[in-house]
Amino acid sequence: MREAQAIQRLRRIATSPAALGLKDDTAVLDGLVLTHDSIAEGVHFLSTDTAASVGWKLVAVNLSDLAGKGATPAGALLSLALSGDDAWDMSFLDGVEAACESYGLPLLGGDTIALPPGAPRVFGLTAIGRAGERVPLRSGGKAGDVLWAIGTLGDSAAGLELLRLDPASTGPLVDVYRRPVPLIALGQALAPLANAMMDVSDGLLLDAMRMAEASGLSAEIDIDAIPLSRAFIAERSGDLTARLFAATGGDDYALLAAIPADIDPLRLSLPSGTTIARIGCLVAEGPRLALSSGESPVPLPEHLGHEHRSNSSAPMADRS
Numbered sequence: 001m002r003e004a005q006a007i008q009r010l011r012r013i014a015t016s017p018a019a020l021g022l023k024d025d026t027a028v029l030d031g032l033v034l035t036h037d038s039i040a041e042g043v044h045f046l047s048t049d050t051a052a053s054v055g056w057k058l059v060a061v062n063l064s065d066l067a068g069k070g071a072t073p074a075g076a077l078l079s080l081a082l083s084g085d086d087a088w089d090m091s092f093l094d095g096v097e098a099a100c101e102s103y104g105l106p107l108l109g110g111d112t113i114a115l116p117p118g119a120p121r122v123f124g125l126t127a128i129g130r131a132g133e134r135v136p137l138r139s140g141g142k143a144g145d146v147l148w149a150i151g152t153l154g155d156s157a158a159g160l161e162l163l164r165l166d167p168a169s170t171g172p173l174v175d176v177y178r179r180p181v182p183l184i185a186l187g188q189a190l191a192p193l194a195n196a197m198m199d200v201s202d203g204l205l206l207d208a209m210r211m212a213e214a215s216g217l218s219a220e221i222d223i224d225a226i227p228l229s230r231a232f233i234a235e236r237s238g239d240l241t242a243r244l245f246a247a248t249g250g251d252d253y254a255l256l257a258a259i260p261a262d263i264d265p266l267r268l269s270l271p272s273g274t275t276i277a278r279i280g281c282l283v284a285e286g287p288r289l290a291l292s293s294g295e296s297p298v299p300l301p302e303h304l305g306h307e308h309r310s311n312s313s314a315p316m317a318d319r320s
């Protein structure tokens with residue numbers, strides 16, 4: 001089954017208005033922003049990744065969803081699966097602690113289980129945030145809004161490719177893959193201005209299409225405007241192939257915001273070193289997603305980003 005099919009089925013269960021029809025990254029209940037993301041060995045991290053970086057990543061990917069809604073971290077519940085390797089598990093918790101301390105996220109509780117020997121590691125975290133004066137949804141985009149990317153794209157996917165070639169790889173791209181930085185302060189600064197906002201976790205093109213879909217609009221993206229880091233360009237160049245890789249690789253934990261054209265977020269006093277780039281706009285007409293480079297249209301790549309899909313089609317009876 002595909003992730004989208006599962007969520008479609010879940011929509012019939014999640015009928016509370018707070019669930020926002022499962023059409024956003026978070027739920028919004030009584031002034032709280034709620035999100036839950038899991039990470040699994042072989043799916044979100046490599047067996048060779050350090051335990052502390054896995055703990056950090058679990059917290060960071062959840063905080064990124066709060067950042068996308070401009071929320072302030074208020075608390076977390078951790079789902080911990082002990083692997084039987086005590087040193088690994090302790091180091092994992094060091095990583096969880098470091099990220100919680102860095103972003104002022106109090107751990108409030110959770111659950112602990114032990115995995116059967118050799119089972120892949122899977123962890124979950126529920127992050128709870130306090131909503132700001134406005135919570136920008138995926139669905140709030142207006143025709144004419146400018147699309148802004150906050151943070152660089154493609155670093156993590158490039159880091160993962162380096163690690164696949166050589167698990168001993170190091171450097172800034174590997175660091176972004178292992179220890180993503182949630183853009184909490186930027187999300188808080190932009191939320192009051194944005195008609196729509198979300199974090200980019202599955203790939204810019206897929207997430208931009210989701211924002212356009214939720215807003216009943218079309219997204220136009222200038223592939224040349226996608227923000228790339230110096231490390232990314234040094235590794236892969238800034239040509240069209242590299243840019244499409246950056247726009248579809250996912251795991252970025254950047255933000256995508258739709259902001260009215262008459263507001264210039266570059267005028268805000270954003271934290272120094274912030275990368276923020278005007279990458280396109282939302283329009284009323286046209287295909288759901290259109291790409292261009294210079295003045296020329298660019299055909300959409302086959303895969304716009306990462307979507308989970310189960311490999312097994314074995315019926316339940318065969319699984320026992």
Ligand SMILES: Nc1ncnc2c1ncn2[C@@H]1O[C@H](COP(=O)(O)OP(=O)(O)O)[C@@H](O)[C@H]1O
Pocket residue numbers: 007010014019021022023024025026027036037065201
């Ligand atoms: N197993 C699940 N049970 C209930 N809701 C789910 C489940 N999986 C995903 N969702 C909901 O579907 C929506 C989309 O999920 P997802 O794509 O994972 O969001 P994000 O990329 O922001 O983490 C969210 O509202 C999420 O809460």
Ligand SMILES: Cc1ncc(C[n+]2csc(CCOP(=O)(O)OP(=O)(O)O)c2C)c(N)n1
Pocket residue numbers: 037038041042043044045046061160201202249250251306308
């Ligand atoms: C070992 C490994 N293989 C592949 C990837 C790439 N990858 C896995 S999940 C994902 C997208 C984000 O994960 P998801 O579970 O969809 O998070 P969410 O969108 O729910 O925040 C990407 C790009 C990875 N991070 N690690």
Ligand SMILES: [Mg+2]
Pocket residue numbers: 036037038
């Ligand atoms: Mg999720």
